Amino acid sequence: MSTPQLSDQPIVTAMSGGVDSSVAAALMAEQGLPIVGVSMQVWDYRRNGGCESRATCCSPDDFTDARQVAAKIGIPYYVFDLEEKFNKEVIQKFIDSYHEGETPNPCIDCNNKVKFRELRSRALSLGASGVATGHYARIEARGDGFHLLRGKDRAKDQSYFLYGLSQEELGLTYFPVGDFTKEEVRELARERGLITANKPESQDICFVSGTVEEFMSRHGKTRPPGNIVTRDGKILGRHGGIHTYTVGQRKGLGVGGQEEPLYILEIDPERDLVVVGPKEALEQHCFYVSSPNWISPSLRDSLSKGLPFSFRSRVQMRHRHPGVLADIEIVPGALTKVSFVDEWSPVSPGQAAVFYDLENLEVLGGGKMERTRHLRVLSPQSREQTSHL
Amino acid sequence: MKKSRVYLDANATYGGLLPNYGLLPSDLEFLGNPNSQHQDGQRARALIEDARESVRALINAPHSRSSIVFTSGATESNNGALFSPFLEASEPLVPSSAVIVSSTVEHPAVLEPLKKIQKSGRDHTLVAPEPNGELSLESILSAVSESTRVVSLMLANNESGVVSNIRQISHAVKAKNPHVFFHCDGVQAVGKIPVDFQSLGIDALSISGHKFGAAPGVGALVLREESDFHPLVLGGSQEHRLRGGTENVLGIISLGRTASFLEKNFNEHFDALERGRKKLAEQLQSEIPALRFNFSGCQRLPNTLSVSFEGVYANDLVVALDLLGVSISAGSACSSGKPLGSAVLRAYGFSEEQARQTVRLSVRSDLTDDEIERAVKAFQTAVFRMRESAKRVA
Numbered sequence: 144m145s146t147p148q149l150s151d152q153p154i155v156t157a158m159s160g161g162v163d164s165s166v167a168a169a170l171m172a173e174q175g176l177p178i179v180g181v182s183m184q185v186w187d188y189r190r191n192g193g194c195e196s197r198a199t200c201c202s203p204d205d206f207t208d209a210r211q212v213a214a215k216i217g218i219p220y221y222v223f224d225l226e227e228k229f230n231k232e233v234i235q236k237f238i239d240s241y242h243e244g245e246t247p248n249p250c251i252d253c254n255n256k257v258k259f260r261e262l263r264s265r266a267l268s269l270g271a272s273g274v275a276t277g278h279y280a281r282i283e284a285r286g287d288g289f290h291l292l293r294g295k296d297r298a299k300d301q302s303y304f305l306y307g308l309s310q311e312e313l314g315l316t317y318f319p320v321g322d323f324t325k326e327e328v329r330e331l332a333r334e335r336g337l338i339t340a341n342k343p344e345s346q347d348i349c350f351v352s353g354t355v356e357e358f359m360s361r362h363g364k365t366r367p368p369g370n371i372v373t374r375d376g377k378i379l380g381r382h383g384g385i386h387t388y389t390v391g392q393r394k395g396l397g398v399g400g401q402e403e404p405l406y407i408l409e410i411d412p413e414r415d416l417v418v419v420g421p422k423e424a425l426e427q428h429c430f431y432v433s434s435p436n437w438i439s440p441s442l443r444d445s446l447s448k449g450l451p452f453s454f455r456s457r458v459q460m461r462h463r464h465p466g467v468l469a470d471i472e473i474v475p476g477a478l479t480k481v482s483f484v485d486e487w488s489p490v491s492p493g494q495a496a497v498f499y500d501l502e503n504l505e506v507l508g509g510g511k512m513e514r515t516r517h518l519r520v521l522s523p524q525s526r527e528q529t530s531h532l
Numbered sequence: 533m534k535k536s537r538v539y540l541d542a543n544a545t546y547g548g549l550l551p552n553y554g555l556l557p558s559d560l561e562f563l564g565n566p567n568s569q570h571q572d573g574q575r576a577r578a579l580i581e582d583a584r585e586s587v588r589a590l591i592n593a594p595h596s597r598s599s600i601v602f603t604s605g606a607t608e609s610n611n612g613a614l615f616s617p618f619l620e621a622s623e624p625l626v627p628s629s630a631v632i633v634s635s636t637v638e639h640p641a642v643l644e645p646l647k648k649i650q651k652s653g654r655d656h657t658l659v660a661p662e663p664n665g666e667l668s669l670e671s672i673l674s675a676v677s678e679s680t681r682v683v684s685l686m687l688a689n690n691e692s693g694v695v696s697n698i699r700q701i702s703h704a705v706k707a708k709n710p711h712v713f714f715h716c717d718g719v720q721a722v723g724k725i726p727v728d729f730q731s732l733g734i735d736a737l738s739i740s741g742h743k744f745g746a747a748p749g750v751g752a753l754v755l756r757e758e759s760d761f762h763p764l765v766l767g768g769s770q771e772h773r774l775r776g777g778t779e780n781v782l783g784i785i786s787l788g789r790t791a792s793f794l795e796k797n798f799n800e801h802f803d804a805l806e807r808g809r810k811k812l813a814e815q816l817q818s819e820i821p822a823l824r825f826n827f828s829g830c831q832r833l834p835n836t837l838s839v840s841f842e843g844v845y846a847n848d849l850v851v852a853l854d855l856l857g858v859s860i861s862a863g864s865a866c867s868s869g870k871p872l873g874s875a876v877l878r879a880y881g882f883s884e885e886q887a888r889q890t891v892r893l894s895v896r897s898d899l900t901d902d903e904i905e906r907a908v909k910a911f912q913t914a915v916f917r918m919r920e921s922a923k924r925v926a
Contacts, residue, residue, distance in 0.1 A: 269848075
């Protein structure tokens with residue numbers, strides 16, 4: 144963490160009511176900085192329901208905890224109402240994405256498009272000089288700009304979710320717990336008598352109660368039933384709508400009794416088809432990424448020349464995915480191409496692919512994985528659609 | 533040393549009007565239970581009865597014509613008044629007929645009991661204010677029918693500050709249906725404008741101590757006829773069997789001493805409230821572009837300003853000003869939880885956008901010129917910053 148400048152301008156610390164952000168706020172306040180604690184209400188549990196497990200962030204109980212922690216460390220505390228933004232930027236996209244047969248990652252949208260962006264803009268409008276959060280990640284200011292690094296605790300590292308941050312945002316942001324392990328953070332919380340010290344982790348998607356299928360049908364976004372087919376067009380069974388399936392899924396297809404286990408290879412929203420096949424058929428040599436964001440200052444420098452270039456990186460395709468080696472090809476004006484070097488990993492359209500350096504420590508950038516329409520052979524006509532997007 | 537804060541949220545709670553909320557060291561030494569036989573108890577009882585007399589004097593509610601029941605505050609008083617007529621109701625229910633008439637701009641301490649009563653089959657009609665903010669006598673009269681049992685209207689609104697002519701309304705309502713039990717939520721009015729229980733012609737008035745400078749946690753329900761009232765809180769025989777539970781002795785003493793001070797110094801107090809509000813409004817008007825004062829055509833509380841700042845969201849302004857040392861409030865959030873701005877302002881016909889851009893400023897009588905100046909500077913800083921940052925986003 145770079146050392147913040149002492150000034151009268153406050154630093155706004157996001158407090159979810161969990162142990163990480165509680166400790167983040169406490170550590171900032173202990174440096175003598177003027178800290179303002181803020182919780183972001185993105186979802187009205189009383190009105191809309193949600194996970195009953197309480198294993199989420201942002202519930203009213205969590206705000207009570209955050210308020211208590213703020214009082215304990217002696218900082219002002221407010222709740223920002225971001226429901227409208229959250230609904231637009233996260234929930235609607237989540238619904239649309241599933242509706243289109245993709246598997247969205249709402250936590251990434253929430254982090255990038257709601258929490259960071261809104262936190263920053265509101266912080267600035269309050270005259271604040273920066274924002275702090277309890278993410279397990281680190282920011283280093285070097286001569287060429289800001290670098291986003293994995294947190295010290297690799298098991299808890301959250302840099303994957305932060306690939307959408309801009310250089311400007313990184314310059315205003317502090318991750319005070321990025322230099323600690325989770326156990327150390329809990330210990331810091333216990334030493335300070337924070338009530339959140341032993342609180343369980345948040346995990347589930349905060350706004351989905353029950354199954355995704357139930358959530359989608361509550362929002363009137365169901366898809367018509369359709370066929371489950373093999374790559375050569377043979378109908379194996381029926382499905383209740385593509386919006387409830389995920390590429391790579393094996394269980395719950397209802398097409399048992401085959402010689403080998405079947406996996407979902409592709410979801411075709413135009414024809415409402417779920418295409419299945421053997422595991423090997425999931426294998427692909429490359430995929431494409433849209434809406435990329437590049438953080439690494441040297442990459443940004445290369446990009447600014449406006450010429451095609453490529454580099455090797457370790458690409459992480461899910462939270463906690465160990466990552467695989469890939470060559471990244473950037474052609475201005477086109478989708479970014481990611482080609483696996485040796486190992487491959489299943490592509491889930493809609494999820495994020497985040498590029499790390501070869502030491503697997505620094506986030507270079509990332510983007511959204513696109514559906515690769517290279518699955519072949521449903522009918523002679525369909526071949527015309529096999530070109531990449 | 534930090535400069536002290538400027539408090540512009542007296543309608544939320546006034547803060548002590550008198551030093552130590554009017555309590556004297558002797559009050560804190562030892563007091564018995566006011567319901568005990570012994571002299572320790574008698575001393576407490578005497579203090580409570582003194583307080584009752586002081587409240588009577590403040591609102592002209594003489595012993596022969598009314599009862600003062602001390603409660604935990606206005607929410608309890610409102611609940612008591614609204615539930616009372618139905619607690620021992622013997623008449624058959626007439627489904628789907630509205631037996632209560634109230635307004636859309638009442639406090640939740642009225643609207644929530646009405647919703648609960650509705651569940652027992654006793655419906656209500658809520659009258660909306662006119663575009664200028666006032667409740668019209670005609671629309672209230674047209675809502676009152678033969679089946680109306682209760683009319684409940686506030687004397688002054690907490691957000692707009694608009695004062696209703698309850699005297700005129702209650703007399704007209706009683707002329708149309710003499711059986712109506714007329715309740716008035718006087719929370720924001722008592723202690724800020726002259727309130728005369730007798731001439732209001734009502735059956736019940738709710739009072740809150742902390743809204744006019746007494747300690748929080750104490751209030752009163754003023755009743756014209758004890759015999760009409762069925763208590764909500766049952767227990768001992770305290771307060772003429774109208775409210776069980778040992779009295780909040782210290783709170784009641786504070787209420788009485790504050791009421792007594794206000795009664796003796798009412799004109800000065802009123803003038804100081806009005807002077808503070810006017811001066812604050814003038815300076816805001818001259819220093820900050822694109823703002824609008826609402827409800828200025830209505831009869832209003834002397835200390836309350838409803839102001840809309842173009843392009844600035846009230847909830848954000850409250851936080852920004854707080855960080856600059858000024859306490860104000862945005863309207864209470866809409867009960868559905870959606871960020872549509874204050875439910876009360878929406879009920880006054882404000883657009884969603886305007887409601888979200890409106891804040892309430894409510895002054896104490898001791899607001900100084902220096903505080904006004906500091907507050908206006910803070911408004912300038914916050915409003916300018918927020919408008920600039922909105923431009924950047926756009």
